[in-house]
Amino acid sequence: MNKVLKGLVAVAASAAMAIAGMFGAGTAMAVDTYRITVPESDTHTYSVYQIFTGSLSKDNTLGNVTAGKNFNENNGAGEGGANLTAAEAAVKIAELGSTADDTTKLATISKFVDLTGVAFGSVSKDAPLDAAAGYYLLKDSTTVTGDDASTLFIVRVNGPVTVNRKADKPTFEKKVKDINDSTDSAATDWQDSADYDVNDNVPFQLTATLPTDPADFAAYKTYKLVFHDTQSAGLTFNSDSVVVKYGDKQLNDGSYTLDTPATDNHTFDLTIADAKSVKDTDNQAITVAAGGKFTVEYTSTLNENAKIGAEGNPNEASLEFSNNPNVGGEGETGETPTDKVIVFTYELDITKTFSDNGNPAVNDLPKFKLYKYNNDTSAYDTDLGEVTVTKGPDGKYTTSYKRIDDGKYKLVETHTPAGYNTAADTLFEITAEHDIDSTDPKLTALKIGTTEGNTTTGVVATTIVNQKGSNLPSTGGMGTVMLYVAGVAVFVLAGATLVMALRRRNA
Structure with missing residues (x-):
């Protein structure tokens, strides 16, 4: 309402009233009868309440004011709570002038209209309304729900006149950051998908942008915001990581409440009861304006339940917001559509083969360790643990690393079966592509080196071969053995000869 109450004249004295510039020219139906229309783009239906009737002059001044169908005779707006007549009420409204804001004007005007009775009529884009010259209040016929706001x-x-609806609403989005500590330790900008290793902390952000029309936002006495967040089983919410800001100013704990788990089956609900009266961490009031942004940032840990591959691990959120300025923002709310981001993770499958197609003993199977390259230290120093190869029913020797990120890796054989040579360290890189700006992000490509992986299952595979140990020749053959035997025989013969000589001497 940029201009309000252009003209209204009492019976005894004319008084100009500025009126909201919410209507454009329509078509007169007959003398003192006019048509109210709604634009094709407006899907709302409005109840029309007749406060005053009278005669309308060329300069839009209403004279000969009398009570309309919905004039509230029990208004108590006079001195000592006395009721004002229609003519007196018109004068009181006219005194508001054009400088008062819409909320102030409506606070006065609403005293003189009875909204509990049957409305004078209704109007929509498909059903215009013909009405006599007068003073009318239009409101939404039904409670507004969903991603919408009451006018x-x-x-x-x-x-x-043509109705020019005045109902602004906030916008909402959810985002995630992607950090590849193997190739670049810097995080991406906020986007709609990411990939991570198990046990990594994943950063998320919720953003609510307030209605941009200053008059619409000012019409609310209070403004409620509720962030509803729902995470998949593969993500564990870290409640102690939550930071709430307006612009670059962090809100103190008293400006919001955090419920986790929420009673409505959400992972958490974060409520700012009144966005117009929040304070910073120094307990200083924050000036909140139309178009301002509230953000909620937090982390969740990718856990052992995380889905591998294209299904991913979705994280969804929506914003509940005050949607009726006529009740001050208390109680009536709408809710934005759900916004979704996805966190992907992958699996490395390792197949072990032996050059002689041998079968090592069950208690002597190969073991491996996987190391991830750390961009900060320029070394493969992130140990992802040791795994043991197992023999499957199909006779294949395999093992795997589940829930790993894209990046650079080194695979090291830490135990080699007897009779085989330890395989050389294997260096490789896993790369992935996924939608970073989409309402429904998808995993679009997955590779290990130049070999395509499976985007559906999230699996990339490699094969490590153990070479059989060589049967090396030894020095010295049977001649040496025979020499040993002959030497022993000579030694025995000499002993026997000595014994016999001693016996003869004694005889």
Whole structure:
């Protein structure tokens, strides 16, 4: 309502009233009868309440004011709570002038209209309304729900008019950051998908942008925001990581409440009861304006339940917001559509083969360790643990690393079966592509080196071969053995000869 109450004249004295510029020219139907219309783009239906009737002059001034169908005779707006007549009420409204804001004007005007009775009529884009010259209040006929807001009550001296709806609402989005500590330790900008290793902390952000129309936002006495967040089983919410900001100013704990788990089956609900009265961490009031942004940032840990591959691990959120400025923002709310981001993770499958197609003993199977390259230290120093190869029913020797990120890796054989040579360290890189700006992000490509992986299962595979140990020749053959035997025989013969000589001597 940029201009309000252009003209309204009492029976005893004319008084100009500025009126909201919410209506454009329509078509007169007959003398003192005018048509109210709604634009094709407006899907709302409005109840029309007749406050005053009278005669309309060329300059849009209403004279000969009398009570309309919905004039509230028990208004108590006079001195000592006395009721004002229609003519007196018109004068009181006219005294508001054009400088008062819409909320102030409506606070006065609403005293003189009875919204509990049957409305004078209704109007929509498909059903215009013909009405006599007068002063009317229009409001949404039904409670507004979903991603919508009720219009601020429209008040107008009726000439031929077209409704110009005044109902702004906030916008909402959810984002995630992607950090590849193997190739670049810097995080990406906020986007719609990411990939991570198990046990990594994943950063998320929720953003609510307030209604951009200053008049619409000012019409709310209070403004409620509720962030609803729902995470998949593969993500564990870290409640102690939550930071709430307006612009670059962090809100103190008293400016919001955090419920986790929430009673509505959400992972958490974060409520700012009144966005117009929040404080920073120094307990200083924050000035909140139309178009301002509230953000909620937090982390969740990718856990052992995380889905591998294209299914991913979705994280969804929506924003509940005040949607009726006519009740001050208390109680009535709408809710934005759900916004979704996805965290992907992958699996490395390792197949072990032996050059001689041998079968090592069950208690002597190969073991491996996987190391991830750390961009900060320029070394493969992130140990992802040791795994043991197992023999499957198909006779294949395999093992795997589940829930790993894209990046650079080194695979090291830490135990080699007897009779085989330890395989050389294997260096490789896993790369992945996924939608970073989409309402429904998808995993679009997955590779290990130049070999395609499976985007559906999230699996990349490699094969490590153990070479059989060589049967090396030894020095010295049977001649040496025979020499040993002959030497022993000579030694035995000499002993026997000595014994016999001693016996003869004794005889």
